[in-house]
Amino acid sequence: MMLRILFLLSLVLLVASFPLINNWLSNKSGKPTVDKETIIAIVEEYISNYPQKVIDLLTKGQVRAENEEMSQNIKKYKSELENTLYPSAGNKDSKIVFVEFFDYSCGYCKMMSEDMKQIVQDGKVHVIFRDFPILGESSLKAAKAALAVYMINPNKYIDFYYAALNHKQQFNDESILSIIKSIGIAEEDFKVSLAKNADAIDKMIQSTRELAQNINIRGTPAIIVGDTFIGGAADISTLRSKIDMQKQAIENNY
DSSP: OHHHHHHHHHHHHHHHTHHHHHHHTBOTTSOBSSOHHHHHHHHHHHHHHOHHHHHHHHHHHHHHHHHHHHHHHHHHTHHHHTOTTSOEEEOTTOSOEEEEEEOTTOHHHHHTHHHHHHHHHHTSSEEEEEEOOOSOHHHHHHHHHHHHHHHHOGGGHHHHHHHHHTOOSOOOHHHHHHHHHHTTOOHHHHHHHHHHTHHHHHHHHHHHHHHHHHHTOOSSSEEEETTEEEESOOOHHHHHHHHHHHHHHHHHTO
């Protein structure tokens, strides 16, 4: 089905360019040397013989279009992305803002947790964490717990973040309380914060969901470094490279 769609789309695009092709193939008298039917036959034969090339070209074009749309969306919602009301770590004076949309149940997010720790410790960027629970009730429970910790002590949020991403099972009340205690938060303080700040926590999560939708983020992890989007897991060298590129871009603008 996909091949058929791409085939038809390619044919439409190429036939639509017939006037330009026809003009290029015209002789000195200005009359076309190749008729429309011949060009269509040539196009059909090419697509039939090289379908993968056509698919690759269309895929590249789609990726370019999506990247451009993402770049525009990032610029449009830049102030919300850099909202300092959300948990953050790293160098808060840095001009480079590094935003992570993540889910505590996301396997790729868990894989990246050590790399994220390195990014924070490098001290080159201001890292903002957007709890984006998309993988069910267990994820939502963990996100709410993280933000309840943040309401108690913002500096403890990062401890919960690392501990929760190292947790290998689904989250339930028992496992969350175990994490809470391991980072030095009293159980009673946590329960009070979770209840007292329920509306604020729900609003923060909903705002993150709306922001992700507006930017067209559909999965986790999703990272934005300055104006650059990284979809899916990325290793430490890739993350540092994007940070260095953003640093260079900032310096070039001065």
